[in-house]
Amino acid sequence: MAQVASITLLQNDDARPIIEAILADNPGVRVLNMHGAVKLDCDHSITIRRASVEERLGRAWEPQEIQLVLVSMAGNLDEDDDHFTLSWRH
Amino acid sequence: MTVKKLGLRQRYEHMTRGLDWETTYQKMDDVFPYDSFEGIKIKDWSAWEDPFRLTMDTYWKFQAEKERKLYAVLDAFAQNNGQTNLSDGRYVNVVKLFLTGISPEEYQAHRGFAFTGRHLRGAGARVAAQMQSLDELRHLQTQVHTISHYNKFFDGISEFPHMHDRVWYLSVPKSFFDDARSAGPFEFMIAIGFAFEYLLTNLLFVPFMSGAAYNGDMSTVTFGFSAQSDESRHMTLGIEVIKFLLEQHPDNLPIVQKWVDKWFWRGHRLLGLVAMMMDYMLPKKVMSWKEAWDIYFVEAGGSLFQDLERYGLKMPKYADIATEEAEHISHQNWAVFYQYTHAAAFHTWMPDKEHLDWLSAKYPNTFDKYYRPRWELWAEMEKEGKRFYNMALPQLCQTCQIPMAYTEPGNPAAICFRATQFQGETYHFCSDGCKDIFDGEPEKYVQAWMPVQQIFQGNCGGATVPDVLAWYNMNAGADNMDYTGSPDEKIWKEWHPDADVARKAV
Ligand SMILES: [Fe+2]
Ligand SMILES: [Fe+2]
Ligand SMILES: [Zn+2]
Numbered sequence: 001m002a003q004v005a006s007i008t009l010l011q012n013d014d015a016r017p018i019i020e021a022i023l024a025d026n027p028g029v030r031v032l033n034m035h036g037a038v039k040l041d042c043d044h045s046i047t048i049r050r051a052s053v054e055e056r057l058g059r060a061w062e063p064q065e066i067q068l069v070l071v072s073m074a075g076n077l078d079e080d081d082d083h084f085t086l087s088w089r090h
Numbered sequence: 091m092t093v094k095k096l097g098l099r100q101r102y103e104h105m106t107r108g109l110d111w112e113t114t115y116q117k118m119d120d121v122f123p124y125d126s127f128e129g130i131k132i133k134d135w136s137a138w139e140d141p142f143r144l145t146m147d148t149y150w151k152f153q154a155e156k157e158r159k160l161y162a163v164l165d166a167f168a169q170n171n172g173q174t175n176l177s178d179g180r181y182v183n184v185v186k187l188f189l190t191g192i193s194p195e196e197y198q199a200h201r202g203f204a205f206t207g208r209h210l211r212g213a214g215a216r217v218a219a220q221m222q223s224l225d226e227l228r229h230l231q232t233q234v235h236t237i238s239h240y241n242k243f244f245d246g247i248s249e250f251p252h253m254h255d256r257v258w259y260l261s262v263p264k265s266f267f268d269d270a271r272s273a274g275p276f277e278f279m280i281a282i283g284f285a286f287e288y289l290l291t292n293l294l295f296v297p298f299m300s301g302a303a304y305n306g307d308m309s310t311v312t313f314g315f316s317a318q319s320d321e322s323r324h325m326t327l328g329i330e331v332i333k334f335l336l337e338q339h340p341d342n343l344p345i346v347q348k349w350v351d352k353w354f355w356r357g358h359r360l361l362g363l364v365a366m367m368m369d370y371m372l373p374k375k376v377m378s379w380k381e382a383w384d385i386y387f388v389e390a391g392g393s394l395f396q397d398l399e400r401y402g403l404k405m406p407k408y409a410d411i412a413t414e415e416a417e418h419i420s421h422q423n424w425a426v427f428y429q430y431t432h433a434a435a436f437h438t439w440m441p442d443k444e445h446l447d448w449l450s451a452k453y454p455n456t457f458d459k460y461y462r463p464r465w466e467l468w469a470e471m472e473k474e475g476k477r478f479y480n481m482a483l484p485q486l487c488q489t490c491q492i493p494m495a496y497t498e499p500g501n502p503a504a505i506c507f508r509a510t511q512f513q514g515e516t517y518h519f520c521s522d523g524c525k526d527i528f529d530g531e532p533e534k535y536v537q538a539w540m541p542v543q544q545i546f547q548g549n550c551g552g553a554t555v556p557d558v559l560a561w562y563n564m565n566a567g568a569d570n571m572d573y574t575g576s577p578d579e580k581i582w583k584e585w586h587p588d589a590d591v592a593r594k595a596v
Contacts, residue, residue, distance in 0.1 A: 003396055004390065034297070035300045035301070036303035063098075064144070064152075067319055069319070070318075071315050071322070073322050077141035079143060
């Protein structure tokens with residue numbers, strides 16, 4: 001069974017540019033829409049790029065701001081100034 | 091020279107490291123007296139990582155922003171009389187069970203992380219535990235604020251702290267956290283940070299909260315997801331602590347494995363309450379407990395344990411049994427509460443036809459065979475004026491404190507029953523999982539405050555049901571019994587005079 005890296009975000013305007021950035025940057029991402037939240041799943045790893053979010057948002061954005069719209073996640077987190085990545089190593 | 095802004099990594103280093111020191115007036119072992127008796131060996135605390143790299147200044151900024159958003163929703167909900175726009179008056183019973191059974195555990199988590207935030211020797215781990223301690227206090231407060239609005243209209247809510255310490259089924263979550271908090275700091279971190287937060291809280295806060303949204307409760311889903319944004323940090327702490335312990339010393343593995351086995355099983359038993367909330371108490375359903383279990387335990391837990399295999403850590407013992415039970419547990423718990431509705435501070439009911447059909451479709455292997463006929467019989471008895479109440483006090487499992495209502499693995503027609511002798515007394519268990527936990531630390535679990543035994547010993551206000559309910563501060567005739575005929579139903583019908591017609595029409 002492939003290990004699934006996953007992130008769940010709020011379904012709102014603040015999260016939408018992040019959701020769009022994830023859809024654009026992670027080929028094969030699977031979307032589970034729930035009431036109030038959206039779960040995004042990808043085999044092995046899923047990443048959010050700062051540049052992709054800023055492009056859609058039209059302002060500077062720090063990956064730490066994701067905490068304001070984050071609901072849940074699965075995978076080992078690697079966060080830095082320009083990305084927020086969840087992945088399984090094995 | 092221009093001053094360059096520090097990167098996330100450097101800022102985190104500066105704000106968390108090098109701020110602690112080796113004590114000289116007192117021995118380090120006297121300052122940190124609790125971090126060695128569990129047998130955990132730590133060679134290098136500086137290897138601790140917080141992948142969120144959250145510092146206190148950023149923490150306050152984000153938390154303040156989350157609170158502003160939450161309270162704006164709560165104001166709007168109250169101003170709009172949001173309680174009148176719920177899917178059905180029955181819905182409020184999940185809110186009651188949440189406040190009496192879950193919110194007080196947020197407070198227990200707050201206390202527990204304050205303790206570990208003081209007693210772990212590494213500064214990085216202490217900072218993370220202190221933030222989590224504050225988060226958990228915030229969770230309690232926002233839940234009490236949110237649900238206080240419902241208290242203006244519905245029963246069963248106002249005595250929640252008193253009930254939490256006394257009522258028989260609330261001893262299930264209470265004893266879970268009492269067990270974790272009376273363990274050492276490392277076991278507490280594995281119990282709450284790893285087993286509970288990482289493996290299991292998704293099941294509570296994601297599909298259930300999504301269900302709150304679907305049922306028109308914008309206030310609960312907002313506190314739920316606001317709390318859950320902190321949970322992501324807590325889950326990360328949980329996974330970090332387990333990796334850290336396993337990387338520090340090979341001797342830690344068997345200790346950690348034992349804790350993972352124990353707390354997975356305890357968590358599975360505790361979440362049976364949530365299973366019942368999802369399958370029986372949400373008038374509009376989002377997904378079944380079994381579906382949620384498959385996503386959040388089988389798939390997400392499976393990925394995680396594949397990752398942890400490299401340290402030699404195995405899937406929790408009895409994970410297969412828990413997955414088998416996911417097709418039974420919500421039904422078996424609802425049967426308990428239906429029979430003991432006279433002693434519960436929320437309302438019960440038998441599912442209507444549409445709901446029965448939904449359960450049949452979601453549980454094709456079990457519902458029609460084992461549960462539907464019983465529900466139909468009980469509904470029939472209600473119609474004949476012979477509503478079934480169980481007036482005998484149930485035998486409780488000495489570990490999870492749940493009435494012995496669960497069935498044998500592989501045989502859902504027989505009650506599972508285990509027993510152990512210890513110091514001349516016999517103790518009873520609902521499962522092999524609960525028996526193993528007792529056998530691992532019998533001296534601890536013989537001290538458990540068992541609600542039924544306490545009633546029989548005369549410590550709960552008297553020998554009759556009215557005596558005990560009075561001791562619980564339960565307002566008999568309003569807080570307890572079926573939804574049909576309750577004051578809750580009466581107020582709902584005043585708001586929605588044609589509610590019954592609409593319910594039958596669907
Ligand atoms: Fe919490
Ligand atoms: Fe938490
Ligand atoms: Zn048990």
